[in-house]
Amino acid sequence: MKISYQWLKDYCNHNLSVNELSEGLTNVGLVVDTSTPIGDDYCLDVEVTSNRPDCLGIMGIAREVAAIVHGKFVVPDVDYDTTDENIEGATHVTIEEKDLCSRYTARIIRGVTIAPSPEWLQRRLQVIGLRPVNNVVDITNYVLMECGQPLHAFDLDRLEEKRVVVRCASNGEALVAIDGSKCTFTSDLLVIADSKKPVAVAGIMGGKETEVAEVTKDIFLESAFFEPRNVRKSSRKLGIASDSSFRFERHVDPECVDWASRRAAKMIQEIAGGKILKGVIDSNFIKQKKKSVSLRTSKLNNLLGIHLDKSEIKKILERLCFTIISETEESLEVEVPSFRGDVYREIDLVEEVARIHGYKNIPAISNIGVKLNRENKFDRVVVKAKSILSGMGYHEVVTDSIVENTQDKYAGIWSENNSIRIINPIRQDEALLRKTIIHNLLKVKKHNQNHGIDFTHIYELSKVYLGQKNGELPEEKECLCILGEEGFLPLKGIVETILLNLNINQALESVPYRSDLFTSEKSAELKLGDQAFGYMGELRKEVVHNYDFRNTPCITELDFNMLVNLANFKNSYHKAPSFPAIVRDLAVIASEETRWADIKRCIVSLKVNYLDAIEFFDVYKGKQIEQDKKSVAFRLIFRAGDRTLRSDEVDVYQETILENLKNSLGIKLRT
């Protein structure tokens, strides 16, 4: 809301400089965004929150200024002389939609001379960014900006049968508005009509045909209260907004409707000449009883943490035009003025006092004391997992949960259900909530590749959204998705490292997994024990081509809450071994189908004495190895807890192991 620094002084006497005024208003909740010098005046742009429509007029802001400076708030005089002719005979108003228009007033001024406004009036409008049109139109705008009540002046002679009907439009009725836009109405829109046709969109904009022009002699002055929701709906529907609709949407003061009409009529008579007809048409107005609210001083002081006595509270409220009807030792009974529709509870009065007393005068001191919180295991596991990934050189990324519709393809193993769709997306082709993070990471890789970085080691820990069929909240699955560039086994190694360091004992199982994303060999569903834990694979060539990647990344996506549930922070210490180990490195020839898990299981199942660990080295296929065979190299570590083992003892165990590998898996030592 733009206001003029000089104009404001009409209603309150203050000696504040522009900067002081800006600061003062900001401190009571009316933020002054900018103040721009214009001639000998300033234009202040004031941010008015939606609960304060009373401040959408300069007088409303002046009322606040008066409260700030303990000054007097001056309301302009609206008494005027009239002719003897009575308005009743000159026009007629019918309200068909009483719920949508709970007050409609009309005044008539006969014999005006339309001309440019006087310079002072033009200048005031220009300072706040309005374009002067002619004296009558300028006055309606002036009064709108002064008190926040929109007004409209019709050329009486152009109203068919010189009368007004407030009704809903018929489907297909049309109107050219003052700004030239053509409106075609539907039957839910409220219009102001004469006996034949719409002449204005109620509360939003007048029509061109009946606007005040040079030839106009007699003015029909409208001041009304239109129902806020309906004005907003209509304004959206027609795509027209105006200073009027802005204020009606936010609720004008029904009491002010007539005051504004008087004010404008008086100014028209003074500036444009003519005579005001006697009386007013004031339809459908039921004066509301003033609200009264009680305020306990103890409640106020406890809530704000201050010590104001009752008389100080009273003074503040009276400066804001509240009336104290009665009081007791402990409390005040406060009558709320009609323009403060936002105040109807005790807490609302507390806020009023707090604002004017000043937030800065409330001390920032407290004795809130200690509160102990239970450990948040989720956060603890997150910190640990992320620190492991950081240490391995992986960067954390954050990507959007809303993804392109095409990402519904290859959408991961978590759910067969359709992706959740946004009804009102920003872009129609980006309307889904992701079911996997994989595509987001691939896009991040792509972005980096486009900027010259071929190797992106990245991960994201975030949610995927799995729709439920029953309309309940979806499952939001916390997933850890990692993209690596070093191959399948190094990526698997990272997962193992995380498991190891969270002291998770369940074995990590890798089961072949068919996916359109991954190559057929390197694609696994991961399990912890027998529970699904995630999946991992090397990107398929087609996918690599689609993204135009210069190398082949591997990706894994894990159910992070399984890690949280299984993580164990209560592990105990194991003494490092005191006696040396005997190490045997073996290379064996096995059939291609033989899996390391089989070899390992076979060895473990023997429960060989002193076998401390089995460490895999590598698999080799090639020239020296028969077709359909592979060489598997690994290390056996033997150790006794209480003595140094002898080599010949270990020879025996090693022989047992080799014997069994041969018998059960057909594996033989490579020579």
Next chain:
Amino acid sequence: MQEQLVDLQNQAKNDLAKAKSLKEIEEVRTSYLGRKGALNNIMKRIPGLSPEQKALIGKLANKLKVEIDRDVEEAIKRLDLTSEVPLVMKGEKTTAQDTGGVFDLTLPGKRKPYGHLHPITQTINEIKRIFCMLGFAVEYGPEVEQEYYNFDALNVPQEHPSREDFDTFYLDNKLLLRSQTSTVQIRIMEKKKPPVRMIAPGKVFRPDTVDARHASMFHQIEGLMVDEEVSFRDLKFVLTSFSEIYFGQDIKMRFRPSFFPFTEPSAEVDISCSICNAKGCSVCSYSGWVEVLGAGMVDPNVFEAVGYDPEKYTGFAFGLGVERLTMLRYGIDDIRLFFENDIRFLSQF
């Protein structure tokens, strides 16, 4: 013969370090492990050895083979990284012997890659740390929500513009993507009786057209404290303490009245602009102040919605924008940078 084997391994390592292509690596491999390779030449001499020697050399030779194979693989991996790490740094010998040679101490250190936490995560972590010192627990809530938690229970009127579809993303079945983390207030108060002291970080969504200042997904942290006799003074204390730690003691904090449906009295909180020392610059729109969060005393209607007695309990709530704080702190001028995830951006935090 044992020494020969050790030498062989070192030579192989050296040769591999010099190899600059897959072809060269393969050549090195065959020259050691091939049928006519150096290792096989030694193996051929095994039959003439004593039984003890046989076993020992045999075992060593096997081990050597495995290790050279592994070195070969590592060399292949290194090939990919040659653009990042020059080969000259790899062959550094550690002999613990004074060779009388010259070592260039000014060569750059050999760095291991280190992964960075996303700046958003770092900001959230720091804010968590500060509020944990003040006794606030960390809570989380769902991102897909019911209207009740995002609006109704928070005293947002039916006709409030924030409910319209250009301010909130709607899904089927009257669900929506939460547009604020205040939803977690309600969920926690429904579950727990006072005293409550919590913060709730998380993602929120709004259908804003993406530009340098707006993203359709961003992060907020909600805070809530409820107990008997919690006052505006406590709110000021908690937020001022936070500001002193997060922004530093030189930064001033300003509370000014504002309006939110779920708090009353409400405040918007500014800090003095650190870019221009509150003298006025483009970051603070020449006001000297930068808005950092919204706060206020919990509206009695919110307490009614969760079944707390508003006569017995009072409390405050606040909400802050994580991206905004991060941008202010590091002088980042485009919110989109957070979600592009350019490694060159991420590595700076």
